[in-house]
Amino acid sequence: MKIRHSLALALSVLPVSAAIAGPKGQTVPSAPPPAPPQASPGGIWPPRQAPGYYRFELGDFEIVALLDGTHPFPATELAVGAKPGEVASLLAQNFLTSPVEGGFSAFLVRLPGKLVLIDTGAGDLYGRDGGLLVANLRAAGIAPEQIDEIYLTHLHRDHVGGLLMGGKVVFPRAIVRVAQGEADFWLNDANRGKVPAFLGSMFDGAQQCLKPYIAEGRFKPYAEGEALAPGITAIAAPGHTPGHHQYLVESRGKALLVWGDTVHVAPVQLPDPHVAMKYDTDPAAAVRSRETAFAAAADKGWWVAGAHISFPGLGHVRRTAPGSYAWIPANYALNRMPQ
Numbered sequence: 171m172k173i174r175h176s177l178a179l180a181l182s183v184l185p186v187s188a189a190i191a192g193p194k195g196q197t198v199p200s201a202p203p204p205a206p207p208q209a210s211p212g213g214i215w216p217p218r219q220a221p222g223y224y225r226f227e228l229g230d231f232e233i234v235a236l237l238d239g240t241h242p243f244p245a246t247e248l249a250v251g252a253k254p255g256e257v258a259s260l261l262a263q264n265f266l267t268s269p270v271e272g273g274f275s276a277f278l279v280r281l282p283g284k285l286v287l288i289d290t291g292a293g294d295l296y297g298r299d300g301g302l303l304v305a306n307l308r309a310a311g312i313a314p315e316q317i318d319e320i321y322l323t324h325l326h327r328d329h330v331g332g333l334l335m336g337g338k339v340v341f342p343r344a345i346v347r348v349a350q351g352e353a354d355f356w357l358n359d360a361n362r363g364k365v366p367a368f369l370g371s372m373f374d375g376a377q378q379c380l381k382p383y384i385a386e387g388r389f390k391p392y393a394e395g396e397a398l399a400p401g402i403t404a405i406a407a408p409g410h411t412p413g414h415h416q417y418l419v420e421s422r423g424k425a426l427l428v429w430g431d432t433v434h435v436a437p438v439q440l441p442d443p444h445v446a447m448k449y450d451t452d453p454a455a456a457v458r459s460r461e462t463a464f465a466a467a468a469d470k471g472w473w474v475a476g477a478h479i480s481f482p483g484l485g486h487v488r489r490t491a492p493g494s495y496a497w498i499p500a501n502y503a504l505n506r507m508p509q
């Protein structure tokens with residue numbers, strides 16, 4: 171049991187190309203990534219949807235959800251604080267079993283005169299399970315050179331991985347921003363002993379992916395409370411990582427909470443926000459941050475964008491009972507934007 175458990179953890183942080191081996195030990199060749207959809211001319215509104223990106227309007231802003239990939243998440247083994255059998259039971263109620271395929275999504279915000287990308291997906295750090303972000307960005311009519319700023323929710327490698335592809339800088343102009351406390355934690359090897367050994371790869375990923383941006387003077391951590399772009403506010407939501415932040419995007423009375431890893435497995439953590447994950451550096455704080463976000467999103471009717479919720483990861487949170495919630499996905503629209 172113990173061996174199976176460690177194996178699952180090890181597999182969950184290994185690139186899939188490394189994890190899959192043929193019956194005689196040889197590596198199964200990776201399939202080429204699917205061809206991106208035909209690029210649509212930028213600026214046409216409303217756009218037609220295609221797999222991999224999903225655009226909608228938020229006041230004066232345009233939001234584009236971008237799929238980087240999906241990856242199996244061993245929810246039953248990674249859950250912390252669940253009642254016996256609870257995770258498997260909640261999954262079964264949603265016709266799912268562990269491991270659950272979870273998305274890697276990033277979210278672009280087009281403000282007047284500025285393009286901000288929130289998170290970057292996994293890049294090539296999860297083999298062929300990630301790395302589609304740029305193709306999907308281009309398909310939505312935007313080139314990586316156009317991105318002005320990148321706001322990271324935290325420095326885990328499925329969020330920073332997309333900064334590099336094949337060791338090369340993907341965003342040649344962008345200023346990369348994350349909370350100072352988050353940068354201080356993952357960029358300092360002295361903290362390696364403060365997390366379980368299987369999270370060591372998170373230090374490697376953060377340091378590798380940020381290195382060229384730091385060298386070019388384009389990595390600018392922000393202080394708590396510091397103003398970012400007009401209409402985008404960083405909200406401290408610690409627990410999953412020490413400096414994990416959400417971004418509240420507001421325009422003309424509309425609001426979208428881009429909540430990063432506030433939720434890993436929606437069918438489990440919406441009904442029971444007390445279920446944390448072994449990836450959380452402080453599970454109790456992660457639970458508090460999740461409860462705060464759920465209550466605010468439900469009470470205020472905010473749109474929510476989740477990095478690991480089934481693509482496009484856009485929807486609302488509804489309170490179903492005190493302390494218990496449900497995820498209401500955005501109603502898919504081809505030619506008309508949701509109101």
Ligand SMILES: [Zn+2]
Pocket residue numbers: 326328329431477478
């Ligand atoms: Zn994540």
